[in-house]
Amino acid sequence: MDAYYSRTQPTRSLASTMPAGREHCIRCHKDFSANYPSACIVPHVFDSRCDPLRLYSGEFQWMSECCGGYGTVTEEEPGSGVFRMMELTACYRGPHTTRKDVVRLQYNGVSIIRCKHNRSGKCIRNHLTQRSRPVFDKEVVYCDGDEQDRHHDG
Numbered sequence: 267m268d269a270y271y272s273r274t275q276p277t278r279s280l281a282s283t284m285p286a287g288r289e290h291c292i293r294c295h296k297d298f299s300a301n302y303p304s305a306c307i308v309p310h311v312f313d314s315r316c317d318p319l320r321l322y323s324g325e326f327q328w329m330s331e332c333c334g335g336y337g338t339v340t341e342e343e344p345g346s347g348v349f350r351m352m353e354l355t356a357c358y359r360g361p362h363t364t365r366k367d368v369v370r371l372q373y374n375g376v377s378i379i380r381c382k383h384n385r386s387g388k389c390i391r392n393h394l395t396q397r398s399r400p401v402f403d404k405e406v407v408y409c410d411g412d413e414q415d416r417h418h419d420g
């Protein structure tokens with residue numbers, strides 16, 4: 267008789283595979299379980315098709331696509347891929363966020379971009395990391411609609 271069985275729903279075991287308290291940052295697109303003041307770091311993004319500025323020293327200066335002169339790197343020789351990153355700050359540094367009202371005005375369509383979900387609801391954007399080489403736009407997953415967030419000042 268059915269009444270003797272306590273029917274266990276299969277959803278119970280599925281739920282346990284998802285770690286508790288795991289959240290997705292809608293700024294840097296990292297899944298996180300711990301948040302702290304500098305957990306969220308978004309690097310500047312450089313346009314690889316853009317012509318770098320030639321300096322008197324013969325070096326080349328690249329300006330970031332997102333922040334222009336606020337994020338620059340120096341390449342020792344064109345095409346050498348040897349960059350000096352000394353003065354490069356992060357495009358954003360702060361705590362992760364899951365709140366749209368916090369991040370809405372920071373979206374620039376270049377380095378800080380909106381979540382884009384696939385059919386199973388997973389965000390397809392790359393989590394970009396600040397490291398010893400510049401991040402170029404080809405590493406970023408761009409989608410339709412990103413252009414609308416660019417160049418707010420016209």
Ligand SMILES: [Zn+2]
Nearest residue numbers: 310332333357
């Ligand atoms: Zn930037």
Ligand SMILES: [Zn+2]
Nearest residue numbers: 291294306362
């Ligand atoms: Zn984040």
Ligand SMILES: [Zn+2]
Nearest residue numbers: 292295381389
């Ligand atoms: Zn995301």
